[in-house]
Amino acid sequence: MNDKRPIVLIIAIALIGIILLTKLFLIQVADDSFLKKAERNAVQRLVDHPYRGLVYDRTGKILVYNNPLFDLMIIPKEFSVQDTARFCEIFNISKEHLIEGYTAARKYSSVKPSPLIKQISTTEFAKIQDFLIDYPGLFVTTRSVRSYPQPVAASALGYIGEISARQLERDTVKYYRQGDFVGLAGLEGFYEKELRGVKGVKYKMVNVRGVDKGSFKNGEYDTASVAGHNLTSTIDLDLQQYGEKLMGGKVGSVVAIEPKTGEILAMISAPTYDPNILTGSQFGANYMNLNRDESKPLFNRPIMATYPPGSIFKIVQSLIGLQMGVLTPNTTYACNRSLVACHNHPSPVNLFGAIRNSCNPYYHQAYRAMINREVSSNTFKDTQIGLDQWRDKVLAFGLGGPLGLDMNNEKGGSIPTSNYYDRVYGQGRWRYSTIYSLSIGQGEMMVTPLQMANLAAIFANKGYYYTPHLIKAIDGDATRINPEYRTKKEVGVDAHHFDLIQDAMAEAIYGTAARAAISDIQIAGKTGTAQNPHGEDHSVFIAFAPKDDPKIAIAVYVENAGWGGRAAASTASLMIEKYIRGEITRPALEEYVLAGKFM
Known part of the structure; x- marks a missing residue:
């Protein structure tokens, strides 16, 4: 009788193992209800990019301000398209751009958003916004781009552009991420820390189609962005x-x-x-x-x-x-x-x-x-x-x-x-x-x-x-x-x-x-x-x-x-008169x- 105990014990363990494996199979493979619940409760982390500080001339006239732009984001796992030609026509991109953007996004992450089309103007966004619901895995984030009401002082004001890999390496405080914009020249570059502001973060619940289902935990973890500092320049x-x-x-x-x-x-x-x-x-x-x-x-x-x-x-x-x-x-x-x-x-x-x-x-x-x-x-x-x-x-x-x-x-x-x-x-x-x-x-x-x-x-x-x-x-x-x-x-x-x-x-x-x-x-x-x-x-x-x-x-x-008395002296004289007399x-x-x- 005692000799049969190990056999019984082994059989019992085997039966329990089979039951557990069967249940695990049913949960992970046969039953997708857990997957659907996870999808229904997906949380997206969205960076709230701050508005860059404005730049004024010495008399208070605006030299640089912000205009809204939009980035079309893609989540590769959720994205699908039936008619590629129509998609490219609607979003005004080439088939090569679509394939390249999708491949790069999938390489980065199949479940995290990546930019597919960057810096879409308000006019272009108005043309595509009604079609977004037809394509799962697409959504839009807003950022701003610099605008100049008077097309002057380009060399002094400088410009912003997408941050490079080398600049990311030098970012010891880890403020920037790939795709962020940074001052590259002129005042935009020199006063980058003052102009850039402080990023905010928002967490929201979305369903499988990317439809916003509200903030995560009523915004408990959200932080607001802080706009950059405004600069008053010395320029007239x-x-x-x-x-x-x-x-x-x-x-x-x-x-x-x-x-x-x-x-x-x-x-x-x-x-x-x-x-x-x-x-x-x-x-x-x-x-x-x-x-x-x-x-x-x-x-x-x-x-x-x-x-x-x-x-x-x-x-x-x-x-x-x-x-x-x-x-x-x-x-x-x-x-x-x-x-x-x-x-x-x-x-x-x-x-x-x-x-x-x-x-x-x-x-x-x-x-x-x-x-x-x-x-x-x-x-x-x-x-x-x-x-x-x-x-x-x-x-x-x-x-x-x-x-x-x-x-x-x-x-x-x-x-x-x-x-x-x-x-x-x-x-x-x-x-x-x-x-x-x-x-x-x-x-x-x-x-x-x-x-x-x-x-x-x-x-x-x-x-x-x-x-x-x-x-x-x-x-x-x-x-x-x-x-x-x-x-x-x-x-x-x-x-x-x-x-x-x-x-x-x-x-x-x-x-x-x-x-x-x-x-x-x-x-x-x-x-x-x-x-x-x-x-x-x-x-x-x-x-x-x-x-x-x-x-x-x-x-x-x-x-x-x-001769200096011609071109240079004449130009200087007119500039002096303009400044003093107006x-x-x-x-x-x-x-x-x-x-x-x-x-």
Whole structure:
């Protein structure tokens, strides 16, 4: 009897196992009631994307706002379509797009939603919304896209686009997900954290057809999105529009700054483009077209292009010479054209006359006096020491490195060092005769248009500047901007030295830039003609006005337009009049600039 117990026990266990397996089969395979209940109680997690912050001009006019767009989402397991051709016709996509989108979604997840068609406009959505109920597994989510009521300031405002895999990797706080949009350039990129807002999450119950059955647990786990912060820019919309009009058909830059604050009133990169084309579903195609354009409209010239400053640098040379004591107002040199070419003007000239007449030989000789100070018995060593000491003084004017503008990718130009010439020519194998072109802003010296405008602000302020910036307040609070933008920076030149400089710049208007003169607004300016080995010279002009109470400092750079007193000076003069008067009283000059026939 005892021998039969193990057999009975084994039989009992086997019977229980068979019963359990049978029940499990019935539940999981034969009976789909549990599956239907799960499907009827599916919970979808929907991200509530916040509205990006708005951007205003300095007077409160809207520059950037949000427009609603829709993404058509697909859940592969629930999706089915009988007539593919009709589906593609209704939703205005190709069969290849449908297959590719469905395959990618299924690869990601068969039960989680993925985007099938992105950035559908309100007009396009109106055409398809009545057909959504016919296709299980499809639903729509809402997001917003940037819109620009005035198609200006594209290079300053920037644009947003879908986040890249590399950017996702750098997102240490895990804010972003694949398919999110992020600021990629301009203010949109630099102020991404302020503009993006805080995401919200909603959980809802849906049935197998994706029909909304209400919130999950009465919204207990839902969180509301928080819109991004609004930005008040320093840009004057009217001045920006006018500047872009004047630069139409030209290549170059205009940067206008309020000297007392460092606020950028206008920043123009020419040629430009309508920022509205880098929004919506055609972003990719339009971006590629702009990127292939030989005129480089995506190249932000005010902060990325570098040029020799030309004759405008003579003002910096004058101030450094005065501060060093090498120059005085009465220092006089002959216009010796055997040293360097010059144009016709009286000779000899003192410092005032050198600025007024933009005398090249004067600065050749003055710069040599600054560099070769006879601090060493070795001629090469003397030049090397003098160059490095001079360079330190130049850097204080905001040259030789980025100024710190609130935009990414700002270039800093270059002011050569003695080490640079050692590498190029060999140590001890270069002298003043090697570097004299620096005396007139040529040679290896490079600056950006933004730095040129900042120089004009320094001359207007008699020796100081504020870091140029494009945002003056966040949510209306000026104290929330970077404190660096409210910190005065001294250039190390005594204020009284600027009196002669300002007077000479005002007088120069009637010499090399007579077109820039305005009858009742005193402008102080300096022309430049930057040499271009690849074609016609570039036209350069910097100025500030009114001379005794500066409201605007400006730099204009027009490529291949020749003498600075023509294209650049005329453009700057019109911009100054537009900003100070609010209107233009010289239509003939305006027509001259718009025509662009400067040569």
